[in-house]
Amino acid sequence: MREIKPVNNNGSIQLKFSVGGKRYSFNPVPGGQFTNHRDFKTTQAIASQIQNDILAKNFDQTLDRYRLTPKQPVQSSTQASKPQTLLELWDYWVDSLNLSVATKQHHYKAIRQQIIKATPDLMDTLWLTQSNLGASTFNQRLGYLKRCYRWAVSKTLVTSNPYDELKTRRMYAKSIKPFSSREIKVIIRGFEELAIHYAPFVKFLLATGVRTSEAIGLRWCHVDFDQGFITIQESLSRDWAGNGYQRVRKETKTGSSRHLGMTDELRLLLWSIKPPKPDQDSLVFTTVQGKTIDDGNFRERYWVKVLTKVGVDYRRPYTTRHTTASHAIDQGTPITGVAYLLGHKDTRMVMQTYAHMVNRPDLPKIPL
Template sequence: MREIKPVNNNGSIQLKFSVGGKRYSFNPIPGGQFTNHRDYKTAQAIASQIQNDILAKNFDPTLDRYRLTPKQPIQSSTQASKPLTLLELWDYWVDSLNLSVATRQHHYRAIRQQIIKANPDLLDTLWLTQSHLGASTFNQRLGYLKRCYRWAVSKTLVTSNPYDELKTRRVYAKSIKPFTSREIKVIIRGFEESAIHYAPFVKFLLATGVRTSEAIGLRWCHVDFDQGFITIQESLSRDWAGNGYQRVRKETKTGGSRHLGMTDELRLLLWSIKPPKPDQDSLVFTTVQGKTIDDGNFRERYWVKVLTKVGIDYRRPYTTRHTTASHAIDQGTPVTGVAYLLGHKDTRMVMQTYGHLVNRPDLPDIPIG
């Protein structure tokens, strides 16, 4: 299947493609400009969504699912009347940022929903400090609100920033409990007995340590049996601009790509599930019905049940990533190598998360007997 890409149509953005012999051509962003970086990236995301839906046989021929509402001109601070509530101020600020649809529908929308529920005035901070938010979420939202008010002060929409007086909360590091070699064998056996279709998917997660969205988005064109490596360069992540269940193909979390050399066992695993003549754009791992895997559905319907059945203490599927990293460190892989395997830009995250495993010294031999 030919990749769908935005094209320049006299300055506007056009998507052109064919499905089942029928040709489609439409502008996904009314008012958007091909030369505008944000508009172009949004169009790319929509093109990826269309391509994914075609592959998953979930394409909307009306195109309604892929159209954005026309861009509205943002009022300047001189045009806008001064806000009377935090909700009005929040909307002014978010509009000024000219965010992509996906970004706006993620953290910004979550904070807006909380503001709507509390309906605070411009100086009220109790709605945030008295909310039952975890420390990380509280700190994140406080940071957004501080930036919002600093912008508002600069635009003379408000005279002060009440959130500058609030302090962040202490975040306690969560203990990581990777799966042991014994637990890995028990989990794999559990999937082979109770959910055989997903056993290769679980084995792949454990063997590579890739992010779940990267495994879900892996295509056969990324698997090179001749050279013996897998290329991780994109993911199928939740489309926060949609209903949460749609997925959009995009670059990896850190924006880079990495080549993972296959072990003999991993090569045999992938070869065993490879179709005789696979479409290079088709997904390596799918649901039983051949659809895109939804990580939430997989966790609830299969992961939890298998772990419960085999008597393994529950840990989320992301623990497979911690497992790969900790076993790599135990087997002598340098920190720089672990960072590469996990797709981090540097070793900072590895040291922060797994530093207690690196070069662990033995206790000195003290004569206490």
Template sequence: MREIKPVNNNGSIQLKFSVGGKRYSFNPIPQGQYNNRRDLKTAEAIATRIQNDILSGHFDPTLNRYRLVPKSIPSTQPKNLLELWDIWVASLDLPDHTKANHYKWVRRMIAKSNPEMNDTSWLTKADISPRTFKDRLSLIRACGKWAVSKGLLKDNPYDSLKPRKDTAQEIKPFTQGEIKLILEGFDKLAPHYGPFVRFLMATGVRTSEAIGLLWGHVDFHRSEIVIKESLPKDLTGNGYTRVRKETKTGNIRHLTLSSGLRSLLISLRPSNASPDTLVFTTPKGCIIDADNFRERYWVKVLATQGIPYRKPYTTRHTMISHAIEQRIPITGVAYLAGHRDTSMIIKNYGHMINRPDLPEIPIG
């Protein structure tokens, strides 16, 4: 069997392994840090114990035997849903960046309404999208299931809730004319960001991927760029810090530079640029903040140029839509977009794929 070793999970320690076809992943040391030598040595000892138990047939699938502080049933009955939620989340040993995402937003909703244990109205009456409703229902349903297993709830009130019907949203990519107007607008009103917007339009990469692009990812000899990292916001930070990580889907893709894109990047590249230097920055050389860029520049340019507002993410829809219209094979479009397969392209852009013309009918 493969040796079990502690891995760095954004600073925390994770043990990942499989037993009998079932995958396990947990933090054996609550609040333990990978760069702390004592924590790491303790985790290595726990990993060895797990491996020995697997080989001897004494593996504990609950993992309680291997936790520095085993999970336990709360000694007191939670008084409301917020207390129940906090107890459940604490039992999961989640990394901070995970808790700072969907778990944080669900907690905010619960704290705002302060519902009783069996009250579901805080969720059913919430003004949120069907997609968000589905995601948050999934989490609170898991919390209720756990509470039932621990004897904290008799029944799970969220089992009977159904996801909201999601109506398809029409994707409105920028037309060739709109692209021209947007680029002209940036050249006049925010010329520093003109190359950044041109890159987004031409490649369709996610905004965090463009923000995180390094000169080491650009190969002028092969005439290609490698999209393998992103620079999204650090959800555990102050709202402005960012953390370098793999792309959203974990894929690495090589995009061939068009002549126009190659010329653009050559004109941008400083003579002393190092491989670890960002390609796109603010005028002061700082990391681009996507929200600040949208609010201060993107909104202004679209309004000035008379273009109906769409998010900067529409540049991604634009590249994909134009690629489909230009008859690039669907598998190729999925690759350019960084998807693992064609399912997302077909789901969101299926109406554009192999769209036939109306037959010739003699009507006059």
């Protein structure tokens, strides 16, 4: 299947492609310009969604699912009446950011839903400070609200920022418990006995340490048996603008790509599941029915079942990533190398997470 890409149509952006012999041509971003970076990126995301729907046999022939509504001009502060509630102010600010649909449907929507439920006044902060939020979520939402009110002050929509006075909540480092070598063997054996179809998927997660969405989105064109490496450059992530089960193909979390050299075991694993003549755009790992893997369903229906059956203390599937990193450190891989394997831009995150494992000294010998 040919990749769908935005094309320049006299300055505007169009998507042109064929499905089942029928040709389609339309502008998914009304008024969008080919030279506008945001419009171009939005169109790329929509193109990926169309391509994914075609592969999943879920293509909307009316194209309604892929069209954005025309952007409504945001009133300036001199035109707009001053907001009377936090909800009004929040909507003013979010509209001014000109966000993509997917971005707006994630953290911004979650905060808006909390505001709707609490119905706070414009300068009330108790609705947030008295909420039963974890420290990480509280600090994240406080940061958004501080930025919202700083913008409002600059636009003379409010006279002060009440959220600047609030302090973040203390966060405690979570104890990371990677799977031991014994647990890895037990888990793999459990999948081979109880959910054989997903055994290669689990082995791949453990062997590479990639993000779950990166493994889910891996295509055969990313696997180079001749040169012996796998390219990780995109993922199939949850489409927060959709129904929660749809996924959209996008770049990796850090926007970078990396080449992972295959071990002999990993090469044999991928070769064993490779179709005789695979479609290069088809997914390497799928459900039993050949559909895109949903990480939530996989966790609830298979992961929990296997770990319970084999007697391994539950940890979420993301622990496979910690497992790869911790075993790499134990085997002497430099921190810079671990950061690269995990797809981090620098070593900061690796040191924050795994510093306790690096160059651990032995206790001094004390005569007892």
